[in-house]
Amino acid sequence: MASTLAVAPGTTDQNAARSEFDRTVEILRADVAAAASHMTLDGAARATYDRLIRGFSEQTRLEVERGGLTWTEAADRAHRLRNMALDAIRGRSTAVGRAFAEQLKAQGRSLNELIARKTLQLFGADADFGRLSPAQRDRVFAAIVEAAGKSNPRVTAMMRGLSVAGRALLVVSIAVTVYTVATAKDPAAAARHEGAVLGAGIAGSMASGALAGLACGPGAPVCVTIGAFVGGTLAAFGASMVF
Amino acid sequence: MRFLDHRQLGVAPATAGSSAIAVDGHSGRVEGVVLEAAVVLEAEDPIQGWLFFMTDDVPYEDMLTITLTDAGLRPLDRARIGAPYVTGTFRAPRIDGPGRLSFDFIDERRWHLAVLARPTLALPFVGDPRGVHRPLRLHRHFTLDTSG
Numbered sequence: 001m002a003s004t005l006a007v008a009p010g011t012t013d014q015n016a017a018r019s020e021f022d023r024t025v026e027i028l029r030a031d032v033a034a035a036a037s038h039m040t041l042d043g044a045a046r047a048t049y050d051r052l053i054r055g056f057s058e059q060t061r062l063e064v065e066r067g068g069l070t071w072t073e074a075a076d077r078a079h080r081l082r083n084m085a086l087d088a089i090r091g092r093s094t095a096v097g098r099a100f101a102e103q104l105k106a107q108g109r110s111l112n113e114l115i116a117r118k119t120l121q122l123f124g125a126d127a128d129f130g131r132l133s134p135a136q137r138d139r140v141f142a143a144i145v146e147a148a149g150k151s152n153p154r155v156t157a158m159m160r161g162l163s164v165a166g167r168a169l170l171v172v173s174i175a176v177t178v179y180t181v182a183t184a185k186d187p188a189a190a191a192r193h194e195g196a197v198l199g200a201g202i203a204g205s206m207a208s209g210a211l212a213g214l215a216c217g218p219g220a221p222v223c224v225t226i227g228a229f230v231g232g233t234l235a236a237f238g239a240s241m242v243f
Numbered sequence: 244m245r246f247l248d249h250r251q252l253g254v255a256p257a258t259a260g261s262s263a264i265a266v267d268g269h270s271g272r273v274e275g276v277v278l279e280a281a282v283v284l285e286a287e288d289p290i291q292g293w294l295f296f297m298t299d300d301v302p303y304e305d306m307l308t309i310t311l312t313d314a315g316l317r318p319l320d321r322a323r324i325g326a327p328y329v330t331g332t333f334r335a336p337r338i339d340g341p342g343r344l345s346f347d348f349i350d351e352r353r354w355h356l357a358v359l360a361r362p363t364l365a366l367p368f369v370g371d372p373r374g375v376h377r378p379l380r381l382h383r384h385f386t387l388d389t390s391g
Contacts, residue, residue, distance in 0.1 A: 221373075
């Protein structure tokens with residue numbers, strides 16, 4: 001009897017410790033799922049961007065071939081469309097992705113600078129656009145249309161890697177959730193709990209990332225990442241207490 | 244330290260995103276496609292070697308790769324400046340003193356580079372201005388800053 005009394009409080013402590021451990025693991029899983037969502041969304045935005053600018057460039061080139069545009073007009077249009085695509089895709093990135101993109105102020109090239117640069121690349125260091133023949137000028141404009149359809153392959157490869165890693169983490173998160181629900185004593189309650197914690201973690205991370213973006217100002221990736229992580233953790237913790 | 248005329252170097256495309264460089268009877272490979280500037284480090288500099296400034300020929304999302312090599316074109320250190328969806332233009336490079344130069348590229352800031360006499364211990368991801376990416380190494384052979 002004495003040994004029973006001695007064991008009972010220890011079991012309660014162990015249960016509390018186990019419960020605390022389970023909650024910590026749950027929150028960690030919610031954070032992983034939130035990070036995976038950011039990575040997947042930014043990877044998808046990058047893929048859209050690549051398709052968009054390639055499409056704009058190709059369409060513009062085809063319009064010249066059909067006689068609808070001159071190469072001069074095409075270069076001007078490709079230049080403007082590329083800048084519009086840039087703004088559009090930043091809007092589709094997550095707060096963290098946007099903060100990384102906005103950490104540096106672009107020091108872009110005007111259309112005239114592009115013309116001068118492409119002239120030198122195509123016709124040598126001593127070339128002068130003003131002295132080129134109309135056909136040579138068209139080659140310069142065509143090169144600008146082509147350049148407007150190119151994204152940096154280093155960035156694309158990095159974003160593709162992030163996207164693949166994000167999707168893999170999401171699959172693992174979902175698999176662990178399915179296992180947890182399937183092996184629970186009350187699968188319906190476990191499903192509600194898991195859904196609430198993971199959902200709150202992801203939604204909290206997205207929302208607090210956006211808020212951190214406003215609070216930290218544009219181009220503060222470390223601040224926004226920390227904000228997204230803290231928000232996701234707090235939301236997952238809150239959900240695990242409530243559900 | 245002095246800038247080399249581009250005609251003093253041989254630059255040819257190598258694997259995707261990198262170029263083969265030939266100068267002074269030596270050959271090597273650097274990352275980047277378009278040579279923006281090449282600098283020779285001479286006796287008065289901290290080391291003798293070469294600095295190459297290369298961009299990716301992606302006018303709307305260009306990054307600048309800086310490669311420091313020894314006199315035999317063996318790479319000593321490398322850094323890349325840039326970010327997704329942002330572009331830069333390499334402009335106004337200037338020699339500021341032995342082993343030191345500055346240039347414009349991105350972010351409306353003047354970038355200052357200093358070559359070190361020997362590699363110094365450095366932690367990855369810290370100590371560089373924002374937008375600088377380096378290979379995962381525990382040493383640096385040149386520093387970059389935007390303060391001065």
